[in-house]
Amino acid sequence: MKGTLQSVETEAAAQRMAPHNAEAERQLLGAILVNNETYYRVSDFLEPYHFFVPPHQDIYEKIGQLIRAGKTASPITLKTFFPAEAKIADLSATQFLLRLAADAASIINAEDYGRTIYDLALRRNLIRIGEDMVNIAFDAPIDVPPSQQIDDAERRLFELAETGRNEGGFVSFSDALTETIEMAHAAYNREGALSGISTGLIDLDRLMGGLQPSDLIVLAGRPAMGKTSLATNIAYNIAQAYQAEEQPDGSLKTVNGGVVGFFSLEMSAEQLATRIISEQTEISSSKIRRGDISEADFEKLAAAAQHMQTVPLHVDQTGGISIASLVARARRLKRQRGLDMIVVDYIQLLTGSQKSAGNRVQEITEITTGLKALAKELNVPIIALSQLSRQVESRDDKRPQLSDLRESGSIEQDADVVMFVYRDEYYLSKTEPEEGSPEHEVWRDKLERVKGKAEVIIAKQRHGPTGTANLHFQGEFTRFSDLAEDEYLPERH
Numbered sequence: 001m002k003g004t005l006q007s008v009e010t011e012a013a014a015q016r017m018a019p020h021n022a023e024a025e026r027q028l029l030g031a032i033l034v035n036n037e038t039y040y041r042v043s044d045f046l047e048p049y050h051f052f053v054p055p056h057q058d059i060y061e062k063i064g065q066l067i068r069a070g071k072t073a074s075p076i077t078l079k080t081f082f083p084a085e086a087k088i089a090d091l092s093a094t095q096f097l098l099r100l101a102a103d104a105a106s107i108i109n110a111e112d113y114g115r116t117i118y119d120l121a122l123r124r125n126l127i128r129i130g131e132d133m134v135n136i137a138f139d140a141p142i143d144v145p146p147s148q149q150i151d152d153a154e155r156r157l158f159e160l161a162e163t164g165r166n167e168g169g170f171v172s173f174s175d176a177l178t179e180t181i182e183m184a185h186a187a188y189n190r191e192g193a194l195s196g197i198s199t200g201l202i203d204l205d206r207l208m209g210g211l212q213p214s215d216l217i218v219l220a221g222r223p224a225m226g227k228t229s230l231a232t233n234i235a236y237n238i239a240q241a242y243q244a245e246e247q248p249d250g251s252l253k254t255v256n257g258g259v260v261g262f263f264s265l266e267m268s269a270e271q272l273a274t275r276i277i278s279e280q281t282e283i284s285s286s287k288i289r290r291g292d293i294s295e296a297d298f299e300k301l302a303a304a305a306q307h308m309q310t311v312p313l314h315v316d317q318t319g320g321i322s323i324a325s326l327v328a329r330a331r332r333l334k335r336q337r338g339l340d341m342i343v344v345d346y347i348q349l350l351t352g353s354q355k356s357a358g359n360r361v362q363e364i365t366e367i368t369t370g371l372k373a374l375a376k377e378l379n380v381p382i383i384a385l386s387q388l389s390r391q392v393e394s395r396d397d398k399r400p401q402l403s404d405l406r407e408s409g410s411i412e413q414d415a416d417v418v419m420f421v422y423r424d425e426y427y428l429s430k431t432e433p434e435e436g437s438p439e440h441e442v443w444r445d446k447l448e449r450v451k452g453k454a455e456v457i458i459a460k461q462r463h464g465p466t467g468t469a470n471l472h473f474q475g476e477f478t479r480f481s482d483l484a485e486d487e488y489l490p491e492r493h
Contacts, residue, residue, distance in 0.1 A: 024117055231343050273315075279477050417464075
């Protein structure tokens with residue numbers, strides 16, 4: 001009995017028709033044939049494949065081709081594109097097209113009909129994705145582990161969510177001006193008078209006006225310059241300053257600082273936490289790792305850890321993830337917890353899609369284009385770290401230039417801001433002359449002048465000046481902070 005019931009249910013499921021509304025499709029096509037202007041009301045979001053009935057897909061596509069070519073689409077002009085003996089629903093093509101025009105919906109309802117057809121197509125796509133998930137999970141192919149299937153399903157669902165949105169199109173210039181004035185007003189009222197999110201570093205904020213929404217900011221440097229340290233410092237400064245206000249609809253709006261997503265492809269979350277707690281407590285990270293700390297230090301660590309638990313800094317420590325996975329995870333974080341800034345450490349550790357595998361330049365192009373598109377879509381700044389080529393080391397002046405970016409073309413092109421971290425102290429400390437020689441004295445004076453100083457060189461900025469921000473760097477605590485310039489210091493006696 002149970003078996004019979006199951007087979008009946010399976011049969012019923014097989015007989016279930018995919019959601020569609022043939023009547024709405026007919027009436028919309030009729031409305032377009034009667035008045036071609038109707039086409040422009042729906043063509044922004046409605047494609048031929050959104051129609052369920054194959055002849056309707058064909059007719060909508062031919063209508064579109066005619067209208068885009070500047071010709072009139074009517075039953076008479078359209079019938080010439082069908083063979084004379086063609087039959088549609090037991091009618092000749094001409095009769096079918098004339099009946100469509102007779103069934104036309106009023107121009108007022110055209111957009112509603114288009115939206116109904118689009119929504120039903122979305123539901124059919126959801127069913128298709130669900131069926132594929134079930135079938136792949138049942139088959140369990142060796143080359144598709146469950147984690148990859150989850151990533152793939154998530155990617156397809158997000159693609160479905162993002163396509164066909166009709167928020168695009170033209171924005172009137174007056175609306176754009178209003179937004180600009182509102183941004184300027186917010187900057188005027190905000191502490192530090194910044195239009196973007198404050199990095200917590202005054203000199204850097206002065207040059208950049210804070211981190212701007214939808215910007216891709218590439219932070220590059222040679223190993224040991226402190227790229228990750230600077231990114232970590234900025235990320236923690238922003239997360240620590242986070243303040244939000246509840247909106248009338250119950251949602252939260254960030255008014256200061258922000259929620260940070262940190263994709264750490266190189267370091268584990270624990271290593272990252274060690275760096276941050278070392279920076280906050282001024283206890284060397286090597287001492288924390290060895291447990292070489294006093295009772296007072298331990299109390300300081302415990303107090304800092306307690307405070308840090310409330311900070312909205314979310315770390316993803318998955319190594320070697322694809323750009324598609326990163327995009328999906330960032331969208332999920334934005335939806336679930338909110339998101340105001342992203343850090344990616346670092347570009348060269350991300351992978352592209354299978355299409356670009358093997359061609360590294362093409363892969364990096366796909367990654368940087370994907371990161372820029374994500375910044376625009378989520379309207380958040382993204383700081384992406386990047387390596388530099390070794391040619392820096394062969395020059396006398398080792399300050400990096402745009403041409404030093406590895407696979408530089410796409411990184412330089414897609415980035416809104418390119419920043420380099422440079423510490424003269426690192427290179428100078430490696431060139432110590434023989435002790436007691438006259439050169440040694442000169443070298444020591446030089447080293448003293450640059451000790452603890454770091455430069456953040458802004459080599460490219462789409463909406464601001466290039467220049468150099470001078471910062472203070474404490475290597476033992478991996479901390480960047482504002483530099484107290486000599487002229488601001490008390491006189492030496």
